[in-house]
Amino acid sequence: MATATGSWAGSGNRRMRLIVTYSLSSTDSKTTVDISSLKVEAVYGFSDSDNTLTRSGSLFDGGEGAVDIDVSSGGTQTLWSGSKTVDRGSSDQKLTMAWSLSGIDYVGATATVSATVTIPAVPAPDAPTSVGIARESISSVKLTWGGGDVHHIQARRRATAGDATSSWGSWGDVSTSTQSSGGVWSSAFDTGYDWQIRVRRRNSAGVYSSWTTSSNSARLYDAPSAPTSASVTRTNDASHKVAFAGATATSKPLRWVDVQIYGGVSQEWRDQATSLAASTRSYTSTTNIADNTGRWRIRFRNSAGSSAWVYTSTAYGTPKATSKPAAKRSGTSNVIVSWTNNARFAVGLDVRAASSTDGGTTWSSYAAITGHTGLSASTTSRTITGLDASRLWKFETRVYVTSPSTLSVYSGGGNVLQLLSAPSAPTLLTPLSTISDQDRTRFSWRHNPIDGSDQEAAEVRYRVDGAAWTTQQTGVSDYFDTLEPLAAGALEWQARTRGSHADYSPWSGVASLLVASPPAVTILDPVDGATLASNRLVLTIGWDDAQDAAMIRRTRRLRDEAGEILEEVTTSGATDTITFTTRLADGGSYTAEVEATSGTGLTSGVASIALTVDYIDPVAPILTAAWVEASGLAVLGVVNTPGDMGADPPTADTASNRIERSTDSGLTWATVVDGLEPDGGATDTMVPLNTRVTYRAVAVSAMGAETIGDSIDVTTTSHLLWIAGPGGDVAIEWNLGLQADHGQEVVLEQYYRRPKPTSHYGDGRPFSLQISAVLAEGHRDTFIPDHLLGDDVFCRDPEGHAFWAAVTSGPSLNSSTTREATVSMTLEAVDA
Incomplete structure (x- = not known):
């Protein structure tokens, strides 16, 4: 229920206004507007019958007339009521109604009231339900929906044939007439695409429901056919061109191309390229298959699925060479050549040989050996016969593959082999210098084969002071020990060996050496067990050598009570006293040891004494x-x-x-x-x-x-240079210049194929000092060059150098004026 109230008309208490009350009720097709009352309201009551009530607006027909009015003060009176039924349309309608009351002299003004009502549109029908589209055949679809008849069917397809991921095109009409149920459709649906539909209903008023779109799509195409004519062409180990053929079809559209490779360390299929353009008919693989294989496969694909794979043949990369072959004789005429395989994939192997007739100065080219070609790539050794025994031989292998082209790699030559021949004279190893007549003698040598065969036998012979030779034989052993020590005298010995060849080598050269008695050193003072009344130990020693050879080296050693070494020093030369530098502890127990080497090269046994220390210290100075x-x-x-x-x-x-x-x-x-x-x-x-x-x-x-x-x-502190010579001390102080040289011997050698020389560092050169000075008047008389000549001098310079030196240049004294003289010289450090 709604009410519209007009404005007051008139003035003071002589006023009135109109009030209309109405309501709306609707059916599916019509709406009724019911005016329950049109009233007049007065401030002061009045009566009137000579007036005009006018009705206007788009809802009611116009009309006018007089009404009898008798309204009390502050009250209302109904003037009119009625209703109007209106047909509902496809859209809302806005209708108006208005009334006016005039001609009432008491009020002297016209009262009006108006209102606008909305006639609602006929309601839209419910949208269809369960809309679906399904492939019926390669060129037709079946459409279904629920919720009753539909009046409008539209469809849309993917923008790109065979690609279910591309964007949808625009909707297009399939039917604009009433369809009571679904069915099979073909004329509006092209083969090769994904399709989707939407439908809507319409009521008798022509009002449409909203669209309902199918939740699925129909694919009017199949997976593409497989590629054909797959092949692979090699450029290098890291570049292979894979080519193939294949065409697209409307019912089997080609959308993408996939390429995979089988090979590598994993030996499994893995992607090379996915989703290549449909026009692709070749692909360059850059996977490096050196010492490996590669096999490629290709397929076509669209959103319906993938074709079968089509495969290339297997391509082989360059194999790895074997190790350099090792050649070894077997028996008297056969050669066993062996190597290590390094190639992961190879299809064949050849053994090749080169030979030399001039001792290895020149060599023939490598050539395949009859009966040793086309071998399995897994072969690791071959026994070769029939070689010319007058030549040197060396061997190499060739491993190869044949697909998609023949690739070979050579090992390079191994060791040089000569067929069986007598060895060279052996190299004598020990003894080569003086040996003791107190110990058994071990003779040892090195076998020097020409043919590479190991030592199978040897002979060694020896004699002392020109006596008859004593000959001993060994087998594979490269040494011989005498049963007893040899007598003192001049020893000579030599050896010869035999390998797999039947002949011995020549005798080696004769080694000559001395068999001598080792020297003896004794401690004369203090005696063993003595008590030393000093904290410094000095030994008096005795020396004896059966050959009258002098002492050339001695070692002193001092141990504490626990046997730990406190001092161990080796000194050159002969002596009859040994002075220890270690300060001995009062009350301590020590062991002193001495051993010495004679000019024969033999070393004495160790002489030792034990002693205790008991002394009284002097007062500290x-x-x-x-x-x-x-x-x-x-x-x-x-x-x-x-x-x-x-x-x-x-x-x-x-x-x-x-x-x-x-x-x-x-x-x-x-x-x-x-x-x-x-x-x-x-x-x-x-x-x-x-x-x-x-x-x-x-x-x-x-x-x-x-x-x-x-x-x-x-x-x-000093600014002087002091030189103490045989003639006295010399001091130089004026304009002193010093240049020290701490160099090292360096030799530069240029080696073959080296762009720059290589440096070799030798011993440090002796320290030298170049001296220059100006002698002012009054100092010239103190510098006498002769004072520095005839013996080594001791030099001390302001730089802190202090050393014994030889004057190797100068001294020169040059007078430039009557007041000055210059002096220059070079001193080189020497042992004092």
Whole structure:
């Protein structure tokens, strides 16, 4: 129910207005508008019959007339009621209705009211249900739907034939007339595509339902036919052209091309290319099949499925060569040639040979050996007969494949083989130098075959001082041990060997050497078990050599009570005293060992003594040290305190002192002066310049016990060059120039096929120092070149070098003016 109220007409209490009340009711085809009342409302009541009520608008027909009105104050009176039925259309209708009341003198104005009503459209029918499309044949489809008749059928197809993934085209009409049920359709559906439909209904008012689209599609094509004429053409191991043929058909449209390869390490099919364009008829595979195989297969494909695969033949890549063959004689005339196969895929193998008639200077070309070609690629050895025994031979293999073309690879030649021949003279190995007459002798040699055969027998013969030869035979053994030591004297020996050939080699050259008694070394003092009253050990030794050969080398060794080595030093030359540097601990037990080598090359047994140590230390000395720059020397003094045997612990008197110098913060020490009397003094003229030097004094008791005093650091500041020669010290200070050479011997060798030479580094060259200076007036008289000649000199420069040297160039003294002279010389370091 709806109400429309007009505006008040009139003024003051003389006013009125119109009110209309209505409602709508509809059937499937019509709508009725029911005006339940048209009323007039008054502020003050009035009566009137001479008036005009007018009706207008698109809903009702127009009309006018007078109405009797008798309305109370604040009340209403119904003036008219009625209804109108309207046909519903395919769309909503907007209809109007309006009334006006005029001619009432009491009010003196016209009252109006109006309203617009909407006549709803006829409702759309329900959309079809369960719409489907299915392939009936290659050129027809069956359409189905539910929910009653349809009035409109449309279809659409894929944009590209055979491709169910391409976009859909536009909808097109299949039927625009009423269809009561589905059916088979063909004329509107082309072969080769995916199809989809949609349908809608229409009612008697011509109103359509919404479209209902099939949830599926119908495919009016089959999978394509397989390719034909598949082939493969080789370019190289990493490039093969795969070609094929094939055509498309409307009912079997070709959409894509797939290519796969079989081979590689996995030996399984794997994709090379998928979804190539339908026009593709060749493909270049870049998979490298060196030492492998490749086989390709191709198929056509569309959205309906794939064709069968079509296969190429198997293509082989270049195989790997075998190892270089090893040739070995078997028996007296056969040769066994063997190798290792490296190729994963090959179809055949040949054995080839080359020979030389001039000892290997020139060789024939390799050629296949009759009866040894076309072998299985898995062959690893062959026995070859009938070769010319006068030649040298070497062998190689050829492995090959034949598809899609013949490819060969050669191993290269193996070892050079000569058919059986006597070996060369053996090489003598031991003994080649003096041996002891106290030990059995082992003679050993190296077999030198010409034909490569191992030693099967040998003879060795020997004699001493020209006596008759003693001959011994061995089999495969390359040594022989005498049953007893050989007598002292001049030994000669030689050997010969035999391989697979029946003849022995020539006798080797004769090795001449000495069989001698080993030397003997003894410790004379102290005796075994002695107690040493000193912390330094000095041995007096005895030497005896039956051949009167001199001692050329000796080794000293000191062990602690547990047998651990504390000191082991080997020194060249002969001596009758051995001095250990290790400081012995008071109360300790030690073992001293000495062994020595004579000029015969034989080494003595080890002489040893055990001793204990019990000594009294002298009082630690007090050292003074001062650097005198003007003289280039350090002044040193020692203060000694008398010993006190009654003290605890007791101390001994100092018999002498030793002063030592270190230039590496006490890691190593050099003796400056030894045997210095108690409370004595000394100078150090060999101390390096401009260096931090550490000095220490060592007090030595009458029994040889030593006590080290506190060390002192001295900085040897100087701008002078000091040279101590046979004629005295020389100092140079004016415009001093120094050039040091710390070189190394270098030899450059140019080798064949090397673009640049190769360097070989030899021993370090001796350190040398080039000196130049200007001698100002007043200094010329102090420089006398003769003072530096005739013997080695000791040089100290401001750079800290301190070394014994030979004057290898100069000294030269050149006067340029009456006030100056220049001096130059070269010093090369030598052993002191």
